[in-house]
Amino acid sequence: MNSLRIALIASARYPIMEPFAGGLEAHTWALAHALHRRGHDVQLFAAPGSDPALGARELPVRKVVLSREARADSSMPSGTWMQEHHAYLGLMLDLARHGEHRFDVVHNNSLHYLPVAMASALRVPIVTTLHTPPTPWLESAIQTPEICPVTFTAVSEFTASAWKATVPAARVVHNGIDTDFWRPGPGGDDxxxxxxxxxxxxxxxxxxxxxxxxxxxxxxxxxxxxxxxxxxxxxxxxxxxxxxxxxxxxxxxxxxxxxxxxxxxxxxxxxxxxxxxxxxxxxxxxxxxxxxxxxxxxxxxxxxxxxxxxxxxxxxxxxxxxxxxxxxxxxxxxxxxxxxxxxxxxxxxxxxxxx
CATH class of the missing domain: 3.40.50.2000 (Glycogen Phosphorylase B;)
Known part of the structure; x- marks a missing residue:
């Protein structure tokens, strides 16, 4: 098996670090480690404070600085929404400019719509894993181009079925866990x-x-x-x-x-x-x-x-x-x-x- 250069895009909301904020963070951490163990070169793009052992490049890529007038505009969304939008926008623009020289494949493991909406700007294959039921922003991003250039996977048959109207051919890759770490216990009464x-x-x-x-x-x-x-x-x-x-x-x-x-x-x-x-x-x-x-x-x-x-x-x-x-x-x-x-x-x- 050849060594691959993989860009792994994580959630910008929570760090990929124990104790994990949720299943998505735990899954991303496990995937990065598993790919490293197989000899692949993985660059993780993740929230600040992520596990240093993963060599993560922090999101946001560049902190957005908004003028007082922009913040006062009636269209101004929440600060968290704006920070995430700016982080993924910066990342995707960077991958569009330099990605083909640094990576063989991009795996979007986040829930954000921009990696899908901007996928056509990349010159390397991009995979997006569907972790949730359909969301309006992501459905819109998928439907924007005549043919969406993203390869989709779903974490279960149930999730693939939920997305079928928009993504008719998502490949099911069930989530997994480290069964060496999650080991059997003695049981009990509680x-x-x-x-x-x-x-x-x-x-x-x-x-x-x-x-x-x-x-x-x-x-x-x-x-x-x-x-x-x-x-x-x-x-x-x-x-x-x-x-x-x-x-x-x-x-x-x-x-x-x-x-x-x-x-x-x-x-x-x-x-x-x-x-x-x-x-x-x-x-x-x-x-x-x-x-x-x-x-x-x-x-x-x-x-x-x-x-x-x-x-x-x-x-x-x-x-x-x-x-x-x-x-x-x-x-x-x-x-x-x-x-x-x-x-x-x-x-x-x-x-x-x-x-």
């Missing part, structure tokens, strides 16, 4: 919930289900929505439902591996569900809501699914999940969720596009 503390992840529903089932729950993850956490989650906490903080991956592996089952409570159509794969790798069966791509990952011997939002049904399934074979959960992670499969699929795609 339940675990982990992820971002935001409404769409539904940690308040996990607390209600665990309490209804009469099983203690420990929750971990970044408080990404402080107002939601203080209003909907914090009042439900107690001795039987404890928030243990935003843990690094090593402590998270220990927490998840010591649980009898993991609750996964999406209140939106989960495009993939990285926490499901991480729980299975720890040998911890999953008890979740049947939304999005969860049914693609789980099989009956490693997880159970309740109707979306049905807390009572989820509670009834807790003892079923806790009684599943932990070896089957681990086996499913090794066979379906290994990051080696993910990295190999992307490497094969890069080489295919260069032929």
């Amino acid at each position: 339940l675990v919930w982990f992820g971002r503390m935001v409404p769409e992840k539904g940690p308040h529903l996990a607390i209600q289900a665990a309490r209804t089932a009469g099983v203690p729950l420990r929750l971990a993850g970044p408080v990404a929505d402080r107002a939601y956490f203080e209003k909907r989650v914090e009042p439900l906490l107690g001795e039987d439902a404890q928030y243990v903080g935003h843990l690094d991956r090593r402590r998270l592996v220990e927490l998840v591996g010591a649980a009898g089952a993991a609750l996964v409570t999406p209140c939106w159509d989960e495009p993939y569900g990285l926490v499901v794969a991480e729980a299975l790798a720890c040998g911890t069966p999953v008890c979740g809501f049947d939304r999005g791509a969860l049914a693609e990952i789980l099989t009956p011997d490693c997880g159970v699914l309740a109707p979306p939002g049905d807390v009572e049904a989820l509670a009834r399934l807790v003892p079923v999940a806790a009684g599943l074979d932990r070896r089957a959960a681990r086996r499913r992670a090794e066979e379906f969720c290994s990051f080696d499969r993910t990295a190999d699929a992307y490497t094969d795609l890069y080489e295919e596009l260069m032929r």
